Amino acid sequence: MANLFTPTKVGAYTLAHRVVLAPMTRLRTIQPGDIPSPMMADFYGQRASEGGLEIIEGVSISVTARSYLGAASFYHDGQIAGWEAIAKAVHAKGGRVFMQLIHGGRQSHVEMTGGVDPVAPSVVPFEGVALTKDGFVPASPHRALDIEEIPGIIEEFRAAAQRAFDAGFDGVELHGANGYLVDQFIQDGTNKRTDAYGGSLENRVRFLREAVEALISVWGADRVGVRISPSGEWGGISDSNPEATFSYVATVLDEYKIAYLHVIEPRIKGDDTLHEGHEPVATHYLRPHFSGTIIAAGGFDGDSAEAIVTSGDADLVAFGRHFSSNPDLPYRLKHGLPLTPYVRAAFWGGDEKHYSDFPAYQVEPESVVPEAEPVV
Structure with missing residues (x-):
């Protein structure tokens, strides 16, 4: 672990090590209202470390952006105290914490969106699911966004970024992965538009650009990250040439000098490993196109994490x-x-079971050998 536990600079911050807590949707908010719960503060506080980075699970930017009942969101004042408690819990251990912001797009259901149809760049049927009070159910039919609606969603990203700033976070991450709305615009399997947001690579990445610029307007580039999933399969996503598409995405993001690019390896689909034993491939082909910090994710253990940092393909x-x-x-x-x-x-x-009740490692006390009685 000679390289995994060396300091590194990530945007505005210097970290003491390169082990990052990945964003994981865990569905532990208080309902109704998606209120961040005390057990969430416990969970994140427990996993904080001096000079470590945590990325908070996908936080929906509006009611219509929601996909899963119980998942996190940040769009009303009743959520502020819960998010402040989470930021304080991480900071109390000397850690840094970024909030991942998400719009679910077509991966949703009318019960989650306030009764309106989920939205997407284009109408492309898929067999996705959303989580409602009835459990995982087929996603509701979605509709294509009118071009006039897009600035309103970009503003929702900006407003959520401002809320994260006001709640005491250290930065934000744009969720551009796993088949959610940003990813749906990027990939040509889901983007069939013929206007300024579709067709060419430049047009398909326009929504990503505008969302990134909205976050930067609040935080500055050095406290904004972006997550992508080249060749990922979650959410029925696809692209005709993923290497070319995401190499271009990396080049675009490099121009902004953002804090980091967060890359999910395609051997992972959500919380499952699709391809056991596959080596990381996405970070390797993206590295020449992105000169800043890269965070690799998806199927790593200690040895493979050390190896990819040593190779230079990823920094964390x-x-x-x-x-x-x-x-x-x-x-x-x-x-x-x-x-x-x-x-x-x-x-x-x-609840807390198998969530915030895992103990830290306990060192077994050495057995004490009693001293011999003195001979009189």
């Missing part, structure tokens, strides 16, 4: 599943300690 590595059950994951990786197995059944909702 984000962990989700292993971090879910090991609140002191950086310490365990650094010292070669065993990892507690994660509990998949608790990933998508529940």
Whole structure:
């Protein structure tokens, strides 16, 4: 672990190590109102470390942006105190915390969007799901956004970024991955538009550009990150030439000098490993196109994280599943300690059990040998 535990600069901040908490939708908000719960503050506080970075699970920017009942959002004042508590819990341990902002696009249901049809760049049927009071159900039919509606969504991203700023966070990450709205605009399998937001690569990336610029207007470029998932399969997403598309995306984002580019390797689909034993590929072909900090995510353990940082393809590595059950994951990786197995059944909702009740590593006390009685 010679390189994974060395300091590094990420945008405006210097971190003490390169083990990042990945954003994971865990469905632990208080309903109604998507209020961040005390157990969420416990969860993030437990996983904070001195000079470490945490990225908070996808936070919906409006009612119509929501996809999953119980997931995080930040669009009304009743949520402020809960988010402030989470930021304070991370800062109390000396960590840095970015809030990931998301619009679900077509991956939603009318029960989650306030009764209106989910939106997308284009109408392209898919077999996606959303989470409602009835559990995971087929997504509602979606409609194509009118071009006049797009500035309003960009403004929602800006407003949510401002809320994160006011709540005491250290930065924001744009969720441009996993088949949600930003990704739907980027990839030609979901973007069939013929206006200024469709057709050419430049046009398909226009929505991403405008969202990034909205976040930068609040935070400055050095406290904004972007997450992408080249060749990812979550959300029925596809592109005819993903390497060309995402190489261009990386080049565009490099121009802004953002804090980091966060890349999900295509061997992962959501919380599942699709291709066991596959080497990282996306970060390798993106590295020549992005001169800033790259965070790699998707299927890493300690050894493979050390290897990709050593190779130079990535500068930091984000962990989700292993971090879910090991609140002191950086310490365990650094010292070669065993990892507690994660509990998949608790990933998508529940209470504190198998969420915020995982203990830190306990060192077994050495057995004490009693002194011999003196001979008289």
